[in-house]
Amino acid sequence: MGALIPFVLGLLLGVALTLFLIRKGQGDQRDLTAPPRPAPRPMVHVGDERISDDEILDLICQNRKIEAIKLMREKTGLGLAEAKDAVEALERGMR
Numbered sequence: 001m002g003a004l005i006p007f008v009l010g011l012l013l014g015v016a017l018t019l020f021l022i023r024k025g026q027g028d029q030r031d032l033t034a035p036p037r038p039a040p041r042p043m044v045h046v047g048d049e050r051i052s053d054d055e056i057l058d059l060i061c062q063n064r065k066i067e068a069i070k071l072m073r074e075k076t077g078l079g080l081a082e083a084k085d086a087v088e089a090l091e092r093g094m095r
């Protein structure tokens with residue numbers, strides 16, 4: 001009988017804690033079956049500066065887009081996808 005009371009109290013405390021955690025976490029649930037959201041597209045701005053380097057614009061005008069992307073990466077430190085998006089945005093802005 002002496003061990004029954006702590007067992008019952010522990011069981012009730014465990015159930016109460018479980019219910020509390022379930023209710024607390026209900027607002028944080030995500031739909032894991034939904035497709036992932038696409039990453040936001042980077043802008044042409046890097047830091048506080050707008051990219052308007054004449055060399056990059058000249059390469060775009062000469063249809064040398066790969067070289068323009070390489071130069072954009074060298075000058076800004078952007079990754080490949082971000083530099084490509086930035087060069088394409090500059091290209092669209094020139095039209």
